[in-house]
Amino acid sequence: VPVPVLLAARGCSSAGERGSGRRERPSGQRFLQVQKAGSKGSVGLIRLQRPQALNALCEGLMAELRRALDAFEADAQVGAIVITGSDKAFAAGADIKEMQGKSFQQCYGGAFLAGWDRVATVRKPTIAAVNGYAVSVPVSLRALCRVPHARGRDSWRSPPAVPITPSPGAGGTQRLTRAVGKSLAMEMVLTGERISAAEAKAAGLVSKVFPVDKLLDAAISCAEKIASNSKLVVAMAKESVNAAFETTLAEGNRTEKRLFYATFATDDRKEGMTAFVEKRKANFTDS
């Protein structure tokens, strides 16, 4: 049973949000639904919920996202995090209405977008369950999550690069709107060029593609599996994988080796190897 997590809220202002439909939820969030999921509550589940603006990433939403990530990072019960969107959109990119009037001075001087990389700096593995539109920045969000899952074996409408607009076949976005919830063959427009789900996967842009109705369960189940391992060692593994992305091959290998040596200082490394040899399930203590 998902357990609601209480966090403070702060806001953005889109037309619909100034009306009664965009009030703060009892949990304190305006733009997110934050819960623990999985049979042991070991998965932090964050759902972007700003439907009036297709989950455009306004500053208030991003502030809530950072707080949710901070809370899950600090929660010893949580071993992995899933970020997803709502039916129609994962997210439609940065909030254009919020950016429209900004000057260079405000952007640069005010450190606009600062803190958006919190998704990348979370030490716990983060999975993006990408449903619906994912335009521009959300694609980066997805990429930063490192374990992107996408919706639809044949209903892929979760774009994997910058900037992307999904388009179901030749019908364009209007047809996509009407197609929400159905399992249709969909295509992406990637900087003007359409790519299929299979191509996106082949290019390494997503790790797995699922039918619409299976996406979230699959992402939670993957997160649960990750969370069942030693949190300490999983964090080291993530650091090592990130180093492989961000540095040269030699440096990535060095980092991986050092971190591997470091696991020998943990109880969980000993327990894991002993359990393997004894052919039993390991009992990790995160120590």
Ligand SMILES: C[C@@H](CO)C(=O)SCCNC(=O)CCNC(=O)[C@H](O)C(C)(C)COP(=O)(O)OP(=O)(O)OC[C@H]1O[C@@H](n2cnc3c(N)ncnc32)[C@H](O)[C@@H]1OP(=O)(O)O
């Ligand atoms: C920081 C940089 C990095 O590159 C960025 O992220 S720039 C922003 C990139 N994002 C975009 O360019 C996407 C803009 N949105 C669209 O192109 C379309 O909305 C769509 C995703 C293709 C969906 O089209 P559809 O016709 O289905 O829906 P609407 O356009 O009517 O949108 C519904 C509602 O949401 C508002 N909205 C959508 N995207 C944004 C956004 N990025 N920022 C602010 N608001 C957005 C849209 O204005 C509509 O609201 P309404 O005006 O009706 O109150």
